[in-house]
Amino acid sequence: MTSYLIGLVGTGIGPSASPALHEREADELGLRYVYRLLDLDVLRRPVPEVLAAARLAGFDGLNVTHPAKQAVVAHLDELSPEAAALGAVNTVVFDRGRAIGHNTDATGFARSLTRGLPDVRLDDVVLLGAGGAGAAVAHALLSLGTGRLTVHDVDGDRGARLVEGLERKFGPGRAATGDLTAIHHADGLVHATPTGMAAHPGSPVPAELLHPRLWVADIVYRPLETALLAAARARGCRVLHGGGMVVFQAAESFRLFTGAEPDPARMLRHFDALEGEAARVA
Numbered sequence: 001m002t003s004y005l006i007g008l009v010g011t012g013i014g015p016s017a018s019p020a021l022h023e024r025e026a027d028e029l030g031l032r033y034v035y036r037l038l039d040l041d042v043l044r045r046p047v048p049e050v051l052a053a054a055r056l057a058g059f060d061g062l063n064v065t066h067p068a069k070q071a072v073v074a075h076l077d078e079l080s081p082e083a084a085a086l087g088a089v090n091t092v093v094f095d096r097g098r099a100i101g102h103n104t105d106a107t108g109f110a111r112s113l114t115r116g117l118p119d120v121r122l123d124d125v126v127l128l129g130a131g132g133a134g135a136a137v138a139h140a141l142l143s144l145g146t147g148r149l150t151v152h153d154v155d156g157d158r159g160a161r162l163v164e165g166l167e168r169k170f171g172p173g174r175a176a177t178g179d180l181t182a183i184h185h186a187d188g189l190v191h192a193t194p195t196g197m198a199a200h201p202g203s204p205v206p207a208e209l210l211h212p213r214l215w216v217a218d219i220v221y222r223p224l225e226t227a228l229l230a231a232a233r234a235r236g237c238r239v240l241h242g243g244g245m246v247v248f249q250a251a252e253s254f255r256l257f258t259g260a261e262p263d264p265a266r267m268l269r270h271f272d273a274l275e276g277e278a279a280r281v282a
Helices: 018-028 047-056 081-086 105-116 132-144 156-170 180-185 227-234 243-258 264-281
Strands: 003-010 032-039 061-064 091-095 098-102 124-128 148-152 175-177 188-191 215-218 238-240
Touching: 003 018, 003 047, 003 243, 018 032, 018 243, 018 264, 047 091, 061 243, 081 098, 081 105, 081 132, 091 243, 105 132, 105 215, 105 238, 105 243, 124 132, 124 180, 132 148, 132 156, 148 156, 148 180, 156 175, 215 227, 227 238, 243 264
Parallel strands: 003 032, 003 061, 124 148, 124 188, 148 175, 188 215, 215 238
Antiparallel strands: 061 091, 091 098
8 A cells, every 4th residue: 555654844733634634535545644743843943954854754745834835945956836936835745855845825725715705806805914825825816817916914025025026927017015904995805824823813904994895715724713704704794714725725735745636525525524523622
């Protein structure tokens, strides 16, 4: 039986659904699959050391999450075209001694949005967060036809760098930096920072900025109902939680790791079951 050893690199990853999602799908496909958490806070080692140790230990691949999606890029041997364009990696495949970086976040978010909010307006969208996940979401939104994307990040230089890259790829006038007041006239709002996770509670947006014409998507999935989504729902907004993105990006990562074709619909059912289990534990 073919076997795989996979890891997740990041901080605060204890609640991650990725191990169970990957291992359950592997069971369905008759694969031996072990998925380990490599928490940077626990290991107390920098990203390059963790990457080198995983390679030496015989890992077949790694998923990468906050805050390492951009930091890991400089320590890889090769990037896929998608990862190179984004400047961020969420999937590393070890292949014959080489570490190859991929990004499945952009397609994961795009599939989640078109599935969960298929008919929303995309003319004017605000994106909160210009890190690795934010970059993926930005590319997904502009690829889906967003006319103007306003990027807001607490690190103004990082936001400006993302906008510069977006304009090179998608053309001038498609993206700009801005502040939260852009929400007043926006069709949609996407949140792509850690705020709202169990380790980072709260909402990044004052509730009074939300309006019923606005749709709101959050990439955070634990909890599914973040403070932002709860406030948006109360203000009459259509909302989308981060569960779909985590499943669709996981399915594509699984395919890259194994060469086998996962069943995203089955993985969505697994995710729903996992969230039920998490709710019962909580």
